[in-house]
Amino acid sequence: MYTASWRDVVRRELFGPRPDRRDAPYRLVVRLALVVFRLLGLRFDVRGSEHVPAAGGAVVCSNHVSYLDFTFLGLAALPRRRLVRFMAKASVFGHWFAGPFMRAMQHIPVDRKAGAAAFDAAVRALKDGQVVGVFPEATISQSFTVKDLKAGAARMAIQAGVPILPAAVWGGHRVATKKRPVDLTRGRAVTVLVGEPIVAEPGETPAALLARTRAAMEALLDEAQRSYPQQPAGPEDLWWLPVHLGGTAPTLEEAAARDRDDAAGARVRARTSRRARLRARLRRRPPSAAA
Template sequence: MSELVYPPVIRAVLAAFKLLDLRIRIEGAERVPRSGGAVLVSNHVSYLDFVFAGLAARPSRRFVRFMAKQEVFAHRVSGPLMRGMHHIPVDRSAGAGAFRAAVRALRSGEIVGNFAEATISRSFTVKDIKSGPIRMAVEAGVPIIPVAVWGGQRLWTKGRPRKLLQRHVPITILVGEPLNPGSDDDIAKLTAELRRRMSDLLDEAQRTYPEIPPGVWWQPARLGGTAPTPEEAAALDAASRKPRSEPLP
């Protein structure tokens, strides 16, 4: 597969992060396999999560093919980049095609990235997750790698002003132990186990995050922040839900 777009995009992104002096901490990157297919499943707190989650695979010299909503591919700027990096479009009204494309990529040895919560979590906790990543991994016979990203919400998240030029923001990326599902395993139990692992990783990322002022909006309510509780966040999501998927921010 030709990689004319992905490497220069990564170099540009890393250069921007260096200029902003983002303090990126990655732990557990050795758990990303250096070859073969895998499903990388991350929590979702910001519009930049695909960048940070993708960095988890960089020490293993792997590119992650993220599944993203079709609207991103239709955008005049992001569309050519997404296609050039061989990401996988998802039409939420007809998801079977994206599922098949992801399984093909996994069987060909690619790492496929997925945000199993489907949308950004306003509460900054792990929402209920979809079973799709589990079913992909089972069908393709590959492991699932749970990832937690934290800090990106301070730069750009749902319902808050963008602060993409904010400097010195710590970013935490934690990679958990792979989950190796078998064809006879219960999908519901595997989904619950994956969510538990993601939640544990996110909890660790939040509790070890440096320089947390009291009562900040980007910290979950259970840790003393002023982010919506999961129940409040669900109500906000319901109020803003539209018949079609949310527009490109």
């Protein structure tokens, strides 16, 4: 098990002897993340870092169980001196605090109403030799099992001519996940597994490549769950285990229903917000303009 140390935080060659100056903001964020990991006493089991290429592009495809998954996946690439450019919701890039950091770290914004731009940006990054991180489930899985995957990751790997690295993260949902309060209890274990590269066969379709990727992700997640070193403290702590392991997390069907409810609620909130903004603008208009 690995626990971040203060020595790691300040280690000069953490990113190699001559890191790219353009990545200075990203390196700062990584060091700050290590500080947080140290303060929380997180215990990491990271396996498969050797599968991350030392150079050249690759698509990391991981399951998604917590708000912190991208920080944990970054740890798997760090021994290879690689920084992962994650695809994330465009709204994050518009946030007053997170937005400037996301842009400085060269992450890729995804506007679901105009996904082609994000796809093209990801393919360009891959062809430029970047490692691009994708959560092909699109949202956090509330069942803590692998949901249906979007085909974009397989399509971009084929178009860019790079391998897919299947991955699994487990344990971070005990700290911060959907519909649960943040829990900063020290000493939580987090498992990160990266599998062997999956290379598209000549003429292989995105659907076939996606199926192979899903199978690998499911196998890695099963291994991460079954080898996880900590157990629930009691019946009330079974929420973070999936049903097939004796937990009380929603089933895949129940989680899908929750996702639909969440999406419907988000649409209602968006419409309400637009109406509120319109009313506010009308109230601010001078009487002459209203006439």
